Amino acid sequence: MRALRLLAVGFAGLALATPVASQSSSSAKRGEAIVKANCADCHAVTRVGDSPNAKAPPFRTLGQRYKLDDLQEALAEGIVVGHGGADMPHFVFEPAEIDDIISYLKQINRKR
Numbered sequence: 756m757r758a759l760r761l762l763a764v765g766f767a768g769l770a771l772a773t774p775v776a777s778q779s780s781s782s783a784k785r786g787e788a789i790v791k792a793n794c795a796d797c798h799a800v801t802r803v804g805d806s807p808n809a810k811a812p813p814f815r816t817l818g819q820r821y822k823l824d825d826l827q828e829a830l831a832e833g834i835v836v837g838h839g840g841a842d843m844p845h846f847v848f849e850p851a852e853i854d855d856i857i858s859y860l861k862q863i864n865r866k867r
């Protein structure tokens with residue numbers, strides 16, 4: 756429930772700033788840019804391909820292992836927990852950036 760409420764708050768904030776029609780896709784686009792810049796060294800970050808680091812799960816499969824809304828919390832806390840220690844750098848993101856990352860992850864984890 757908490758994740759849902761957080762999402763609802765995020766949406767309300769975005770709705771003030773941007774036209775409703777474009778909000779989710781532009782958020783996902785920003786998220787895509789963030790993960791391409793920060794995560795693509797190790798993870799496959801699109802709908803295709805293998806991770807450069809074989810131990811790092813492709814992002815399009817994260818939805819099978821996690822509820823993506825829970826991942827939102829993990830990102831907010833600085834994503835290290837359960838993360839194979841030294842292999843995975845410590846990231847700290849702004850709440851708005853986390854919303855964008857989650858939007859993007861939802862997009863590539865969604866079955867078409």
Ligand code: HEC
Pocket residue numbers: 790793794795796797798808810811812817826834836837838839840842843844846
């Ligand atoms: C330097 C390499 C590297 C980078 C850069 C990196 N990761 Fe990872 N990540 C890993 C590895 C390796 C694992 C697997 C760790 C394990 O299973 O022990 C992993 C696992 C994960 C997992 C799954 C956690 C779990 O417990 O199974 C998530 C989610 C994740 N990374 C998110 C991210 C995000 C988001 C970014 C960019 C902001 C990122 N990673 C950048 C190496 C990296």
